[in-house]
Amino acid sequence: MDLSAINPVLLLASLLVAATPLLLAAIGETIVERAGVLNLGVEGMMITGAICGFAICVNTGSPVTGLVAAAIGGAALSLVFAFLTQVALANQVASGLALTLFGLGLSALLGQNYQGIKPPSFPRFDIPLLADIPVLGPILFRQDPVVYLALALTLATWAFLKFTRAGLILRAVGENHDAAHALGYKVIRIRTLAILFGGALAGMGGAYISLIRVPQWTEGMTAGIGWIALALVVFGAWKPLRVALGAFLFGGIEVVQLNLQAAGVAIPVEILAMSPYLITILVLVIMSADRSGAPASLGRSFHASH
Amino acid sequence: MKLSKLLATAAVALGLATTAMAQDKTKVGFVFVGPVGDGGWTYEHNQGRLAVEKEFGDKVETVFVESVPEGPDAERVMTQMALEGADLIFTTSFGYMDPTINVAQKFPNVKFEHATGYKRADNVSTYSARFYEGRAIQGHIAGKMTKSNIIGYIGSYPIPEVIRGINSAYIHAKKANPNVQFKIVWAYTWFDPAKEADAAKVLIEQGADIVLQHTDSTAPQAAAQAAGNVYTFGQASDMASFGPKPRISSIIDNWAPYYIARTKAVMDGTWTSVDTWDGIGAGMVGIGEISSEVPDDVKAEALALKDAIASGSYHPFTGPLKKQDGSDWLKDGETADDGTLAGMNFYVEGIEGDIPQ
Structure with missing residues (x-):
């Protein structure tokens, strides 16, 4: 055992990187669910974003354009879901699952010609001055821009839900769509916008994996991260900051366990692999005491005449 | 009870019907653990x-299912293939062993x-390649090329x-460089690019300047490339697009001759259950081009080692060798028998850490 081989600064820095795709997708889904829509298609939107971003990035040579394309790709796919569930009033669970399967297939098709290609690399961006702070600098301020973006979006989402009128309306739609409708809010329009936002963020999360974290395109490369993001929303009790905490925990446990293994620590891998779920159970138990649970209209279809 | 019986009968009847219809063509099924585009293991299968x-043209029809999880789901996929009239089914991952036996x-x-795998039946053959022969050559090159003397290994x-x-x-890296140390990380997956990339990054952060992988995607190659001064080896497939650096050589699995021979045997009615384990000599394991990053003398040594293994004059597990706990395994000049190799569950002396149980 040689714990000194683990550099805690590098560990925390890579923890942040590992958590970013989860964080982006989970924050997007938080907004969707706060609007009362359960979109189980996160995995499908992520993988679609991953290939859209990758393809555009390779073709244009610009990682930023790639990231924007990923957001558009994810949002476009979520539009299918929005149409099915908001206009055609299809079952949200079934539509979401279909979206995941569709996204996986579509991305494999789109990605046929992109295997084994290296994308232009995303430049790391050291924030001037802040990057020079000892310890904290290398962890927080010497990352790629998407890490900053994800953190900023988390804070923005939190502030949006907590302090703004629009956030209040979104929550009202999610809690009681009939009452919101009676007050004159356009439930379907608001929900569609929320779904698009969720799709865009999931797409970006996927592109983070294909453009920065790995970086390459391989079929099925998101490998279940979308599902963890979905679980995180519940874990975080539909609150952005708690969701972010969960993302660091889930993303981090992976990096920590690999580090411990490489350093030769004899903790059974199974225990580490199990720990995020144990913590989830624990949090769920503690949360059940706290009455602010799921949005009341979550997963229910809305139609003005019903 | 009645319903399930009825369904089973219907399924069997359906299976018979499709078999009858497809009799003119030999149908060959493949069950893959990853996507065919993984660039590694599944790609080569x-x-x-x-x-x-290509070999049999119209006389053969192939079907495949990719990204099949190891476990009960694999059984379902194989059953489906058999019901659809496959005459020969290749199941291409270790974890399909029991499902294959059950369905067979x-x-x-x-x-x-x-x-x-190692379980056979009258209608189940096993086949594998002696990848460890290729590993010996990788180990030698790795031992010579490392500067930090730390070699990372993604299991x-x-x-x-x-x-x-x-x-x-390890044995061959140690021979080439007595100071070498292995850091081993178990990913508990065959294919998960994000996790494989993370594992590679962790090993690099902890000082490894050579990363060997026994997982299927090219993600560790990409991670090594991003890190800079790190060398890797292509796994299962050449992964040539990552050469000349970080990828400095590779182990290439060549299944085509075997698949063609076995399909031919089914067509001729000569198929019997066999256990095939071929290596460099038979062409089932290939060594990818050793890149220009490797000095000429190291390259020559590696190629000499390859030739010795191919001709059978050298066995990668030749004594004297001890097990990790210090007990004797092979006497001077003695080579390991296939039974021990097939069931190997111990590290040799010098490797640190325990094999997770």
């Missing part, structure tokens, strides 16, 4: 499938071929196949 199609019992007329699952590779690489 798919190349073998395409070679079968239900379909005595369908031939099964399981890669890298998938702690099964004999993978442990054999680690031992073989």
